[in-house]
Amino acid sequence: METIRNFRRFCLDSLRLVVVGNRAYYGWVAFLLALMGLGIVAYLGQFQDGLIHTNMRDQVSWGFYIGNFTFLVGLAAAAIMLVIPAYVYEWKPIKEIAILGELLAISALVMCLGFVLVDIGRPDRFWHIMPLVGLLNFPSSLLAWDVIALNSYLLLNYVVATYLLYCAYTDRHYVKGFVYPLVFLSIPMAVSIHTVTAYLYNGLGARPYWNSAILAPRFLASAFCSGPAILLILLQILRKTTRLEIKDEAIFKIAELMAYTMGFNLFLTAAEAFKEFYTNSQDVVFIRYLYLGLRGHYTLVPFAWASVLCGLVAFLLFLVPKTRKNWVTLNIGCVLIYASVYIEKGMGLIIPGLTPDTLGEIYTYRPSLTEVGVASGIFALGFLVFTLMLKVAVPVMLGDFTMAGRPARSAAAA
Amino acid sequence: MSEAPKVPAAPPADDESQGVSRRSFLHTAGCAAVAAALTGCGHLSTEEFLQRNFRELDKKELGEIIARLEKEYTAKFHKKVTVAATPPMPGVVFGYALDLSRCIGCRRCVYACVKENNQSRIPQIQWIRVLQMDKEEGVSLLHADPYYDPPLVPQEGHFYMPVQCHQCKNPPCVKVCPVKATWQEPDGITVVDYNWCIGCRYCMAACPYGARRFNWGEPHLPPEEINPVTEYLGNRPRPKGVVEKCTFCIQRTRKGRYPACVEICPTGSRKFGNLLDPGSEIRYVIENKRVFLFKEELNTQPKFFYFYGV
Numbered sequence: 106m107e108t109i110r111n112f113r114r115f116c117l118d119s120l121r122l123v124v125v126g127n128r129a130y131y132g133w134v135a136f137l138l139a140l141m142g143l144g145i146v147a148y149l150g151q152f153q154d155g156l157i158h159t160n161m162r163d164q165v166s167w168g169f170y171i172g173n174f175t176f177l178v179g180l181a182a183a184a185i186m187l188v189i190p191a192y193v194y195e196w197k198p199i200k201e202i203a204i205l206g207e208l209l210a211i212s213a214l215v216m217c218l219g220f221v222l223v224d225i226g227r228p229d230r231f232w233h234i235m236p237l238v239g240l241l242n243f244p245s246s247l248l249a250w251d252v253i254a255l256n257s258y259l260l261l262n263y264v265v266a267t268y269l270l271y272c273a274y275t276d277r278h279y280v281k282g283f284v285y286p287l288v289f290l291s292i293p294m295a296v297s298i299h300t301v302t303a304y305l306y307n308g309l310g311a312r313p314y315w316n317s318a319i320l321a322p323r324f325l326a327s328a329f330c331s332g333p334a335i336l337l338i339l340l341q342i343l344r345k346t347t348r349l350e351i352k353d354e355a356i357f358k359i360a361e362l363m364a365y366t367m368g369f370n371l372f373l374t375a376a377e378a379f380k381e382f383y384t385n386s387q388d389v390v391f392i393r394y395l396y397l398g399l400r401g402h403y404t405l406v407p408f409a410w411a412s413v414l415c416g417l418v419a420f421l422l423f424l425v426p427k428t429r430k431n432w433v434t435l436n437i438g439c440v441l442i443y444a445s446v447y448i449e450k451g452m453g454l455i456i457p458g459l460t461p462d463t464l465g466e467i468y469t470y471r472p473s474l475t476e477v478g479v480a481s482g483i484f485a486l487g488f489l490v491f492t493l494m495l496k497v498a499v500p501v502m503l504g505d506f507t508m509a510g511r512p513a514r515s516a517a518a519a
Numbered sequence: 520m521s522e523a524p525k526v527p528a529a530p531p532a533d534d535e536s537q538g539v540s541r542r543s544f545l546h547t548a549g550c551a552a553v554a555a556a557l558t559g560c561g562h563l564s565t566e567e568f569l570q571r572n573f574r575e576l577d578k579k580e581l582g583e584i585i586a587r588l589e590k591e592y593t594a595k596f597h598k599k600v601t602v603a604a605t606p607p608m609p610g611v612v613f614g615y616a617l618d619l620s621r622c623i624g625c626r627r628c629v630y631a632c633v634k635e636n637n638q639s640r641i642p643q644i645q646w647i648r649v650l651q652m653d654k655e656e657g658v659s660l661l662h663a664d665p666y667y668d669p670p671l672v673p674q675e676g677h678f679y680m681p682v683q684c685h686q687c688k689n690p691p692c693v694k695v696c697p698v699k700a701t702w703q704e705p706d707g708i709t710v711v712d713y714n715w716c717i718g719c720r721y722c723m724a725a726c727p728y729g730a731r732r733f734n735w736g737e738p739h740l741p742p743e744e745i746n747p748v749t750e751y752l753g754n755r756p757r758p759k760g761v762v763e764k765c766t767f768c769i770q771r772t773r774k775g776r777y778p779a780c781v782e783i784c785p786t787g788s789r790k791f792g793n794l795l796d797p798g799s800e801i802r803y804v805i806e807n808k809r810v811f812l813f814k815e816e817l818n819t820q821p822k823f824f825y826f827y828g829v
């Protein structure tokens with residue numbers, strides 16, 4: 106009973122916390138809400154008339170939505186990048202910020218589910234794909250696996266993050282026996298969501314570009330580049346705008362780990378390119394379409410090379426200790442690697458997988474305004490979820506937001 | 520059985536108790552409320568929202584659904600439209616063979632198919648795609664042109680290769696569908712439940728023959744052009760947001776007729792029959808002609824064979 110009452114208080118106090126803020130906070134939230142409004146308007150048209158408002162067609166039947174989905178699964182998986190050293194090696198400076206990784210994962214997963222929902226042709230039949238309620242083609246369909254993996258991972262992160270925050274709020278130390286197993290479970294789970302998502306594409310004999318054994322390893326490698334990049338920037342923002350103390354040491358440690366994953370990511374990309382181009386079988390057309398253009402179609406070429414270039418420069422910036430420990434070059438590196446992976450694991454993965462199509466046709470796909478609008482709405486939703494969660498988490502981490510320190514009026518009311 | 524009283528609307532659960540419990544869950548979970556909200560948009564009835572997968576329906580439920588659909592279609596197209604659920608014939612597995620040496624690329628099959636199977640006219644949906652290829656290159660997708668449009672066919676130096684669903688014996692589209700909305704029937708035809716498909720298009724990514732079509736928009740079919748004799752798993756009018764594909768004209772072939780494309784072909788390039796009948800023409804072709812399977816290496820095991828008759 107006591108716990109339930111306390112938890113209710115925690116929820117109510119959190120609510121109170123997120124509705125008050127300074128002008129910058131209100132401005133930011135208003136901006137996100139406006140973007141979401143735009144997304145809803147764009148989506149309403151699509152809901153009414155169907156996916157014809159997108160530029161996807163039978164030849165390229167997945168596009169911007171699924172590209173973003175794939176990228177964001179990577180982001181969600183990368184949360185473990187922080188959890189591993191924090192809990193496994195008991196590395197103090199990262200431990201405090203591990204919770205941020207979990208919150209980031211939750212937000213990314215919310216966006217993932219949003220992108221899946223807007224991509225399906227019959228959102229009214231969404232319940233068909235829900236475990237227990239619908240009729241899941243398990244274990245045959247990798248999409249069924251993905252539904253289960255993503256939702257479990259979301260639940261897991263949600264439980265752990267809420268529990269940790271709640272403990273801090275009630276000024277109690279968390280129960281190790283409860284948190285540790287869950288955290289350790291989250292490590293293989295994070296790997297599995299990304300692996301399952303990779304397998305979703307990987308297992309299709311009809312699409313040679315995806316049908317490569319190193320697809321899943323490439324997914325993991327790139328996720329462990331882009332996810333931490335976001336966190337690094339976020340940590341810097343947080344320690345500027347709040348009293349949260351994040352040691353330089355922690356940031357540089359993450360950056361160092363990233364240098365390795367970035368190098369590995371580049372290596373895998375090169376391995377794939379070598380195999381395709383040197384073998385030069387008929388299946389080379391897909392990677393050709395991506396990097397060199399095919400039969401007069403060059404739509405993806407500039408993006409593909411931009412991705413490679415950004416990845417290379419970022420790798421060098423993170424590899425050299427001097428540039429890694431310089432804030433300007435570090436942040437440039439973060440932005441570059443983020444952009445690189447966003448291209449590579451978004452459109453750079455989906456579009457060449459489907460172009461040329463199974464009968465050799467090249468359909469030039471570019472996202473429509475509707476797709477861009479809907480996508481920005483979903484990104485805004487994700488950022489909003491993240492902002493609101495941070496609004497609670499940061500004071501908790503600072504020790505400002507505890508049950509003992511509740512404002513007098515709410516204490517009286519309770 | 521014990522759950523039936525909780526759900527007055529549900530018919531007696533004889534075999535599929537799993538489905539009924541799911542259904543009662545839906546009710547208790549208040550999904551009916553959601554359905555009612557969606558019905559408010561005027562597009563969807565509660566029954567349609569809660570309808571289960573074709574293969575989980577018992578006779579009575581199917582009967583009700585068919586009656587509902589017939590009413591809906593008849594009102595929409597201003598003429599009597601029938602929807603049948605003809606079962607497969609025992610001892611029959613259908614096979615198809617196409618003579619590449621005879622096909623002239625006139626696309627009559629494409630249009631006969633559209634007419635027979637009630638494909639959307641706007642946006643245009645066609646289940647058969649005819650590829651024009653270079654004789655010098657052979658069967659090569661790098662040199663395939665689906666949009667050829669000369670005044671006269673066949674064109675010098677070219678041959679034509681129609682592609683449609685190969686009714687794979689090992690169909691990747693069925694394997695990947697997350698909700699079992701598409702499956703292979705005992706007579707070898709892969710069908711789609713248009714009322715269960717969620718429109719994720721995973722099957723389109725998985726099909727090596729580009730055989731599946733998506734209803735990107737609301738399909739439009741002029742009432743005067745509808746073929747009113749329809750099959751539940753075949754040519755009945757489709758809603759938007761779902762996938763469709765060639766069914767070997769299930770509404771004809773399960774009643775012993777030829778598919779529309781076979782009948783219309785002016786050169787006799789298209790052969791169709793029962794693979795299990797040793798005396799059938801299709802068996803003769805497979806046993807005596809030079810036959811090849813398209814993308815054989817993918818092990819989809821098509822029941823659609825290309826051959827060179829002359």
Ligand code: SF4
Pocket residue numbers: 683684685686687690691692693709725726727728729730731764819
């Ligand atoms: S050709 Fe395509 S749609 Fe037809 S059964 Fe094979 S995989 Fe499925």
Ligand code: SF4
Pocket residue numbers: 695696697698699700701711715716717718719720721722723761762
């Ligand atoms: S589009 Fe429909 S039939 Fe195809 S995989 Fe998705 S749910 Fe199944």
